[in-house]
Amino acid sequence: DSSEAGEYISQVIKKRINDYFKNRKDGDRPFVIGLPTGSSPLPIYKRLIEMNKNKEISFQDVVTFNMDEYVGLEFNHEFSYHYFMWENFFNHIDIKKENVNILNGNSNSHEKECELYEEKIKSYGGIDLFLGGMGVDGHIAFNEPGSSLSSRTRIKTLTRDTIIVNSRFFKNINQVPTQALTVGVGTIMDAREIILIVTGHSKAMALYKTIEEGVNHMWTASAIQMHKKSMIVCDEDATAEL
Ligand code: GLP
Incomplete structure (x- = not known):
């Protein structure tokens, strides 16, 4: 079930981080994780x-580097991804504030913001582990169907389907932003390891398209078939179409 999937991934993350620090020498780079x-x-x-x-x-x-953020929501907006991450994770762990990176969906230049994000990831020596979820249409981060599989961090217009699915968090559908800043499929593929969590029956078709059909830019998560160290952890409901 979904909590067992979560437990499994948590154990893997714990092992990766602890192993990394066991072998780390003074002055080595920190452990860098991408988060959804x-x-x-x-x-x-x-x-x-x-x-x-x-x-x-x-x-x-x-x-940490988060995958994506809505365009136009203030950091403290209850449905922004900034708010979500601090509320559900960062406020409760011993992370240093300056080590948290989340795209700014309110920047003066989205293009510059995305460019700097890519540069910052590089300056840390890349991402060791990218953790991701999956949309019901097989999107990874906000790489909607049709995204280039070599895309980098950029602004994306959300599909009608994504807006409808994500409207469950908002008071009404008109409040859902129509655009987001998102790391690209290429950005995710550059990570040394990728782990996706896929739970619930609504993801069954996406999971099937991701792993049992060919790599396809209409189901962007399928790109991970090409990654040398990637893993999907799912619950039984998500396997209904396999
Ligand atoms: C949004 C996010 C994705 C996430 C997806 C699935 O579209 N941008 O990163 O994977 O939602 O979310 P959930 O886990 O709530 O189904």
């Missing part, structure tokens, strides 16, 4: 918070 929003990763965040409280894992020298 959405309801699927919530059990992972909950579990990592517990592990942090029990001193099984520390985020003191971990740097």
Whole structure:
């Protein structure tokens, strides 16, 4: 089920971070992790918070890069991804504020913001582990169907389907932003490891398209078939079409 999927991924993250710091020498780069929003990763965040409280894992020298952010919502807007991440994760762990990176959907130049984000990821030596979810249409981050599989961080217009699905978090559908800044499929593919959490029956078709058909830019998560170290962790409901 979804909480077991979350538990499994939390254990993998704990192992990766702890192994990294066991072998790390003074002056080495920090561990860099890419993070998603959405309801699927919530059990992972909950579990990592517990592990942090029990001193099984520390985020003191971990740097995070979030996948995406809506265009036009203030940081403290209750449905912004900034708010989501601080509320559900960062406020409850020992991470340093300056080590948290989330795209600014209110910047004066979205193009510059996205360029700087890519440069910042590079300046840390890339992403060690990119954790992601999946949209019901197989999107990864906000790389909507039709996105280039070599895309980098940029602004994307959301599809009608995504707006409808994500409207469950808003008071009404007209409040859902129509655009977002998102890391590209190429940005995610550059990570040393990718783990996707896919839970619930609504993801069954997307999971099928992602792993049982060919790599296809209409189901952007399918790009991970080409990655040398990637894993999907799902619950039984999500496997209905396999
Ligand atoms: C949004 C996010 C994605 C996320 C997807 C699924 O579109 N941009 O990163 O994977 O929602 O969310 P949920 O886990 O709530 O189904």
